[in-house]
Amino acid sequence: MTDVVKDKKIVAVKGTSLWKDGLRRLKHRKFAMVCLVIILAYFAVTAFVYVAEFFNWQIRAVMWTEEVGPSYQPPDVKYVFGTDIFGQSVLRKTIYGAKTSITVALCASLISILIGVPLGAIAGYFRGVVDEIIVWIYSTLSSIPYILLILAFAVVLRDRTLFGFRLTGMVTVYLAIGLTSWVGICRLIRGEIIKHKDREYVLAARSYGSSNARIIFKQLLPNVFHLVIIDFSLRFVSFIHAEVILSFLGLGEADKPSWGAMINDARIELARGVWWQMAAATVAIFFISLALNIFGDALRDSLDPKLRMQ
Amino acid sequence: MLKKVFLFITILSSCLFLIVGCGKDDGEQTSSDNVIHTALTGKITGLDPANMRDWSSGVVAGNIFETLYQYHYLKRPYEAIPLLAESMPIISDDGLTYTIKIKQGVLFHDDKCFPDGRGRELVAEDFIYALKRIANIKNISQNWSMFDNKILGLDEFREYTKTCKTRDEVDYSWQVEGLKAVDDYTLVIKFKRRWPQFIYILTDPSTTAIAKEADDMYGKDIIAHPVGTGPFKLKTWHRGSYIELVRNPKFRGELYPSEGEPGDEEAGYLDDAGKPMPFVDGITWSIIAEQQPAWLLFMNGQIDSKAIPKDNFGEAIDSSMELTDQMEALNIRLEKFSDPSTYFVGFNMEDQLLGNNKPLRRAISYAVDRKRFIDLFSNNRNIVADGFLPPLMASYNPEIKKKGYAEYSNEKAKQLIEEAEIINKGKIPLLKLGMPGTGTSYRQMGQFLKKCFNDVGLEVEMLYMDWPTYLEKKNSKSLQMFVSGWIATVPDARDFLEIFYSPYWKAGTKSFNYYNPQFDKLFEQVEVMPDSGERRELYRRMEMVVMDDCPAVFINHRVSYVLKHSWYKNYKPHVFQYGLAKYRRLDCAERANYKQFLKKVK
Amino acid sequence: MTAYIIRRLFYTVPIVAGVLLLTFVLFNLVGGDISLEIAGKNATQETIDEIRHEYGLDKPLFLSLDSQFVNHFKNALVFDFGRARDREPVIDKIKRGIAPSLSITVPMFFGVVFISVSLALLVAFVRGSAWDSLTLFICVAGMSIPYLSFILFGQYFFAYKWGFFPIYYTPGLSLYEYAALPVLIGIVTGIGSNLRFYRTVMLDEMKSDYVRTAFAKGLSTRKVLFKHVLKNAMIPIITRVVLAIPYLFLGSLLLERFFGIPGLGYLMIEAIGSRDYFIINAMTYISAILFVLFNLTTDICYALVDPRVSLD
Secondary structure: OHHHHHHOOOOOOOOOOHHHHHHHHHHHOHHHHHHHHHHHHHHHHHHHHHHHHHOOOOOHHHOOOOEOOOOOOOOOOOOOOOEOOOOEEHHHHHHHHHHHHHHHHHHHHHHHHHHHHHHHHHHHHHOHHHHHHHHHHHHHHHHOOHHHHHHHHHHHHOOOEEOOEEOOHHHHHHHHHHHHHHHHHHHHHHHHHHHHHOOHHHHHHHHOOOOHHHHHHHHHHHHHHHHHHHHHHHHHHHHHHHHHHHHHOOOOOOOOOOHHHHHHHHHHHHHHOOOHHHHHHHHHHHHHHHHHHHHHHHHHHHHOHHHHHO | OHHHHHHHHHHHHHHHHHHHHHOOOOOOOOOOOOEEEEEEOOOOOOOOHHHOOOHHHHHHHHHHOOOOEEEOOOOOOOOEEEOOEOOOOEEOOOOOEEEEEEOOOOEOOOOOOOHHHOOOEOOHHHHHHHHHHHHOHHHOOOOHHHHOOOEOOHHHHHHHHHHOOOHHHOOOOOOOOOEEEEEOOEEEEEEOOOOOOHHHHOOOHHHOOOOHHHHHHHHHHHHHOOOOOOOEEEEEEEOOOEEEEEEOOOOOOEEOOOOOOOOHHHHOOOOOOOOEEOOOOEEEEEEOOOHHHHHHHHHOOOOOEEEOOHHHHHHHEOOOOOEOHHHHHOOOEEEEEEOOEEEEEEEOOOOHHHHOOHHHHHHHHHHOOHHHHHHHHHOOOOEEOOOOOOOOOOOOOOOHHHHOOOOOOHHHHHHHHHHHHHHHOOOOOOEEEEEOOOOHHHHHHHHHHHHHHHHOOOOEEEEEOOHHHHHHHHHOOOOOEEEEEEEOOOOOOHHHHHHHOHHHHHHOOOOOOOOOHHHHHHHHHHHOOOOOHHHHHHHHHHHHHHHHHOOEEEEEEOEEEEEEOOOEEOOOOOOOOOOOHHHOEEOHHHHHOHHHHHHHHO | OHHHHHHHHHHHHHHHHHHHHHHHHHHHHHOOOOHHHHHOOOOOHHHHHHHHHHOOOOOOOOOOOOOHHHHHHHHHHOOOOOEOOOOOEHHHHHHHHHHHHHHHHHHHHHHHHHHHHHHHHHHHHOOOOHHHHHHHHHHHHHHHOOHHHHHHHHHHHHHHHOOOOOOOOOOOOOHHHHHHHHHHHHHHHHHHHHHHHHHHHHHHHHOOHHHHHHHHHOOOHHHHHHHHHHHHHHHHHHHHHHHHHHHHHHOOHHHHHHHOOOOHHHHHHHHHHOOOHHHHHHHHHHHHHHHHHHHHHHHHHHHHHOOOOOOO
């Protein structure tokens, strides 16, 4: 007997969580890593602009109001992206535009996650009447085409004083996009929670008296959080694009440069053959969208439990 | 089962295709039609004269409806001449009674609201009916303010309509003292006070005659079923897209004027003198909100005339402000004309900060670089506004430039800001400026103005809003500063002065909320004066009073550059008259050949 | 089965009610008093009051039988949307806008579906290869360019500079002329995300056990794809396709605006610019109804097709 036992090799396999495993696999995808770098670069630029503005640093790259040259200069060695109607540098405007567009996307994402995740969790966990109500709310919202909903919200919320808080410019945009985009993540979370809530680990937690809140926050949500991250990365792109469309409709930041505004200006500028503002903004949006899309896909593939076998 | 689903989708889509295929296309437009093709940027709100305040609607309606008087097409300065009236009105000595004889034999358009569908003869009562319609509160007429408290007995009629519960209850036979048809062709109007501009009011489309039959038959839908007496009738109206008018076969006829001003003969405007109008068979207006497509349609010969968009200016006009060779080669002609307008950044005089701080207001006026503004936003076409009365007005003061109200000086501005800070007992806080739009042009203007303010140390926040919101805020006095413009609709400077007269704006639209008792007294004096040298002097004095108080930064007066093709004859710009299509003539053969001509030139 | 259908039908009622509630809150409560805007310039208080009376804004909000709330519901049920700001009945505007909108969205729809599905099949053949990656990259790249840029670019080069298509809608143009460029742009932009989706669906199916069995049996890729995969992949594909149909009626807002097509999308944009709540209200309600109806249809078809779907 002992001989057989001795012959058996006891292999200790270090347990890996979904995250560790996923991240390991993600690291192997070189292309996705490159995209991550690009994404971080954009965020870094945004942060930089915020800091520079806050401390009032006179850094040339951020001073987009400075007249660097004559009106409507095409791109050349001196003016890398050309100038606009006031002779301001399009390059600097593009850099500043990152701040506007990324802030919109971040705020809208935050709002939709802050609404969608808790509601989804509550609906999925408690079921019953609460679930019916929440499902009714988001079914109603999702019956209305996304763009109509955003427009309706934006038109109505513009310049109103809601609960004593005055709504202006960008806040309207954040709210309009955020309030209409939480449905997707809510549905997702709800579905996952429903699947998980009858699993053994949850029953176990309940058996030793964990409160509902504890179960939701400490047990369930961490297990479904990877979906939130994936959803976030993919939805971020749609928010950046939504800013462009809202800007076209006259909603959004009017005083400061934004990529949407730059593309919109092209509507009248193309007549004079001025293509560089639109080009710069399009290129900026292109790279961040591409990076986020690829990275989001890679993330999803890496975190997909079905693929763990590979 | 899947097959059934497929089938369902196929059937559904075939239905959709059918709908699409069926809903199509009436009126192939060809360039050899004797029809004027033109474009509008704003949509037409409606063709009901009682409710017409926007320019686009007036432009179209002016060809369908006729008024008692019209402006002479060619003579300048602008003068009113009879149209449906027989002659100029007989005015009583006290100026309170107008007796107007109307022409006989004028017929309404054939329309199904008349028995047998045949238009009946126009009578004096129809004009009275029209005015009563405007007074009728149930019609919620936007034109009522023109007649408020002017005609004897009309306000009482309005009060009477308030007591009626529905539109149908209103009895139009209710007698109005100041509107009487002595016989079928004589109209007697009595006022409460003298109204020297009344003759011009009678050229406004809102005073055209309305046939009661049309009103009864169409009710609210009369906005799409205009029944007038003019040279054209409505053919089709695809709302928001295009509108077509067609020649009225029963038009009583009118002759092209035989006199004009010096220069008209050389320009070819008297070629058709004495000939019966109209010359064209119809007019089509396409509603094109974007400038670019409209411009390209013009270059392609599909539109007969176009104002030059600011971004295509360089293509059409060279640095000496004349046509480029390219345009000359295409036989395109240029018309330059000023219109009686002023563009400004207005101050809300009831604002705590601005209203009591004249140095601050004067400082802002010094800080705005008007010349650069004109260069950037109107291709250097417009002229600097030294006062607020445009040069077109007879009472324009040629000496006003010397007063220096439009001077640009950052030093003077900064000095005045120091004074302003003393009055304000502290630094000037963030100012707010409302813009009536959110599009690119408005943003560019906003950015420019912001720079001007920042250059003298003032902080300003630009508030971009859509037009309805802008109007609402301005009217509720919640805008501290606002960008706007004003245009005269009659050749009398009173149109400009009345916006500063406090009893008027208190009861109506708010803008500057300007109150100066001296000005009010002068206004009451000139209101009842007919045109004269003395009145013009008073107008100028009043302008000075206002300019000294600085209720706005007056920026520029507009000069329009319009291009027309060589085949579009008798096109003389007229800034007051609606309904000019009857004078125009087309050389259809030339237009039809344009496409080939284009290819050759290119 | 019928019980399921009836239950699903009943479930649409609270949804529609929810939509009506939302529009009421948005446009009557939060939106504020629009009578001032309707009155326009130079309006006196009496005019404003008259307008409020005419539009029923002086009625109590909730509590009576004739309240605004009740009227809102009543009017929606009979499709009476009243008159828009410019006094034309809203329903007339909608009726007029349907045909032009569909003339753009329907060809776009067919184009996108056929091309995307075909390409997805092709890509399934070469899965894993460089072509596959390239296709995916092109899709994602296409999705990364803002829609507005596509439109401006297309309009500038194909219409303005090279003159292949008319730049803008004018009354005299035939359907094919004015719809060509917008449809083209719409198809090009639409392929990206659709192709990616269908590809994913196909490839997911190809990973299943039964496909592996089929390959093990020695079936060619072509047979596997067309006999097995396509049928199973059809369910998500059809779901997506059918659910896209309600959006056809909305018209493509941006394409219509840029090319001047007088459809429902153009109507919506104008309504937004002029704050015409009546129109926005009507359009929201109608789209919601359509959406609900098509959802219902899909669910029923699902239930009929797939025995695995539970009828609960």
